[in-house]
Amino acid sequence: MKQWVGLDIGADTVSACIKDDAGCVLAKAELMASDEDITKFLLRYGSSESMVVGLEAGSTGIHLTRKLRHRGYQVHVFETRQTSKFLSIRQNKTDGNDAEGLADLVRLGRGVVAEVSVKSVECQLLRSKLVVRQKLVSHRMAGEGAIRSAFRLNGGKLERSYSAVGLRRNVLSEVKKIKDREGVDLTEDVLPVLEICEATRRHLERVDRNLMKLAENHPICSRFLAIPGVGPITALSFYSAIGDPARFKRSADVGAYFGLVPRLKQSGGTSVRCGISKMGNAMTRTHLVGAAAAIMRQKSEVGVLRVWADNLRERSNYRRVTTALARKLAVVMLSIWKSGQTFDPNPRDLDTIGKELRS
Known part of the structure; x- marks a missing residue:
């Protein structure tokens, strides 16, 4: 007889609920957020083979999922947004009610609410590096934007910089020009922000060099780098977001996984195609769109992907073509990964790229 377990995970504690096949509550408890305490509680009511555990996706939940699976439990991790809608059926939102709702979800709704694939430790570490880099880039842009704004208010302009030294x-140079021309000294306002931006740029340069080495030495990501427009950040981001290519029966499904397909609103005789769904990981989607934009900007080397995009450009605008090219790029990268082949950018070899590229 199966027993269905719901775990609502908080910052330091976990609300647990165990139900039988009929939906009757067998036990409820408040536990510390550790796999040892959860295991001790579950073993009072059955073995790991008889327990099916359901919990909501999250950083702490992923860590506990790995621990519980290592102990032999069958654990299902559900997508946060859909789980929240399922749990909102109950009138009162409490940790105990959420745990009971998760037990019902794993008992009844596994085919309704989407499940989350738990990434390997390698992919999780890569994602952490990329997230930290993204935060640093946002921090740098905010600081340099503040400096640029101060210059513009006084009739100046900050030239584009490609390194910390250039910045x-x-x-x-611009501070001196404004002081000589306008008689306004921005040194006290700008220099502290400049030092922060300069340190951030230097650290980002080191991070990018390390990520470049990781991508070049990785057996999968190194093949992605052969695609024009795909750099180490996009390659590592795509690899760590997918984790296991066998999750996709068709390579074409990866576009929907990253939210790069249109949304459809249909009711009665009305059918409207909206913008892309933007489901999935936003960071990797941004990297794919950036790689597609780099392909569109290429002038010296025109490969098979650029030829495909140029043909589509004849009947659509630049923005939609770039999004479609990002979706096509994801399909090609997954096809390369699953087939073990390398990318050939020669347009004459279009037939050898695969069915996904010709569609």
Whole structure:
């Protein structure tokens, strides 16, 4: 007889609920958020083979999922947004009610609410590196935007910089120009922000070098780098987001996984195609769109993907073509990964790329 377990995970505690096949509550408890305490509680009511555990996706939940699976439990991790709608059926939202709802979800709704694939430790570490890099880039852009705004208010302009050394040179030069021309000294306002931006740029340069080495030495990501427009960040981001390519029966499904397909609203005789769904990981979707934009900007080397995009450009606008090319790029990358082949950018070899590229 199966027993269905719902775990509502908080910051330090876990609300647990065990139900039988008929939906009757067998036990409820408040536990510490550790696999040892959860295992001790579950073993009072049955073995790991008889327990099916359901919980909501999250950083702490993923860690507990790995621990519980290692102990022999069957654990299902559900997508946060859909789970929240399922749990909102109950009138009162409490940790105990959420645990009871998760037990019902794993008992009845596994075919309704989407499940989340738990990434390997390798992919999780790569994602952490990429997330930290993204935060640093946002931090740098905010700081440099503040400097640029201060210059514009006084009739100045910050030239584009490609390194920390170039940034300092351009900022100090513009501060001097504004002081000589307008009689306004921005040194006290700008220099503290400049030092932060400069340190952030130097750290980002080190991070990018390390990520470049990781991508070049990785057996899968190194093959992605052969695709024009795909850099180490996009390659690592795509690899770590997918984790296991066998999850996709068709390579074409990866576009919907990253939210790069249109949404459809249909009611009665009305059918409206809206913008892309933007489901899935936003960071990887941004990287794919950036790689597609890089392919569209190429002038010296025109490969098979650019030829495909140019043909589509004849009947659509630049923005939609770039999104479609990002979706096609994801399909090609997954096809390369699953087949073990390398990418050939020669348009004359279009037939050898695969059915997904010709569609």
